[in-house]
Amino acid sequence: MQVHNDTVLACVDGSGLMNAVCDYAAWISRRFGAPFGLMHSIDHHPETTMELELSGTIGFDSREQLLEDMVRQDEQRNKLNFQQSQLIMQAARRRAHRAGIDEPLLYQRHGGLLESLADVENYLRVLVVGARGKNHEDQPHKIGAKLESIIRSLHKPILVVNDTFTVPRSFMIAYDGGSAAEKALDMVIGSPLYQGMICHLVCVNEDIQALEWLEAAANKLKQTQGIKLISQRLRGNPEQALVDYQAKFDIDLTVMGAFSHTRVHDLLLGSFTLAMLTRSHKPLLLLR
Template identity: 40%
Template sequence: MTQVIACIDGTNISPAVCDYAVWASLRFNAQLEFLHVLDKSEYPTESNLSGNIGLGSREALLVELAALDEQRGKLALEQGKLMLDAARQRAIAQGIENPGSRQRHGSLVETLIEMETDIRLLVLGKHEDHLSQHLGSRLENVVRTLHRPILITTASFKAPERVMLAFDGSPTTRKGVEMVASSPLFRGLPCHLVMVGVESDTAREQLAWATSSLEDAGFKTEARIIDGEVERVLCDYRSDHAIDLLIMGAYGHSVIRRFLVGSTTTSVIRNASVPVLLLR
């Protein structure tokens, strides 16, 4: 059974992650599970301090430091359990029946890979302080590794009322159109299709296919072809039309998908004032 998985870490973005996951779970009518992973680099299961310079002969101090490290790990584990319980109670108050929770010690990416077949949608929050120069290693690794839809949230929740799908006519973004058309996640919401590039017969034909696919599924659709630099076009359109959520295909070689590799991806996700749904 596939489900919505929400990763929480106790920071200020966790409530928004919880609320977006609840929103998606209710729209999907899918099970919701909260996940908390204690990173093994920060909370190792075993400590070996014998390599510390000047401490090799001070066994009592080594034992004490190891005990403190173990205690720190236990406190983090207990804090995580309290966070998971708080997230469950928040979800229940919003209408979720029996949300699940899972706590793991290790790597977030490795944990999600193990769970991948059960994930219908992964919900992650972006840490603003970690995005000054890059996406943040864990978030970027998850996006690059996982082949499931990933919703990257902002720090505050707003139920989406208008969504925008970046489209380039490629097989990946055509698949994205089909996923949106067949999914209950955005059912009943206006969908804006934006194609970045020079207007041509081919572009108009591709956009017409995307528009009819969404309209046949019951979506009210507005479609545009806009020439310009990809990031600026998408950001300006999002702002001008009060878009609440941006939908994009992740990775590849077309103009839109190259946009999701390297510094441009970093810039858009970092500067986005709305959540970004990455489709694989």
């Protein structure tokens, strides 16, 4: 099925975060009035297939029998993977219905998740993913193995979900005066997603120039109707200061500009992202 333009796409995998991913994607879809889609990628993990050098080790008949057995095992594995994917999509569809989506669009793909997303990237409005997949859901202080590659590769807004759904009433813009932060600011100003919410514009910087950045950014945001603005400059370690501020004011969503391709790897491996994704327990919206 062809992905519709401006789709809000939820990546589902049967993990413990799947319901929250569906709920946040449904909320965004309704706020935008945009199509809602569910995607599950059936990765057959070809790298795990048994690889044997059979020539010269066993007899011809035995070798043929072993090859036939391996083919049957692959076919059975693929059939089970497809059945599991069907069950995941059915559960996600039911969750979408509960979240107010009458007709979710279903996209079941074969192959790796990153490749599947690359194929549909141009049609996306927002991508919603869990911070951890099924293989890491019992490790709350880690992020999923595929998440870094997704953020590094895609050029669309990505909402990373790390806990159960709460209707966002407030959001925090992590602002540093850089070009990525300015782009994020512009996207907030032009979006209906944040209407009626409290915006905390927060800059963690002890430089006196940060006051000028913050004032200029606040003046831009004040032009946006429907947002109540609170601006704040903080001192100290950036990631800790932001996490503490978010917890103190019970902020529902953090918004920030993703770095360029040359810096996003450092972003994902650095303590800042780990702190925001694993300690805040609130979703992180990366704007590109």
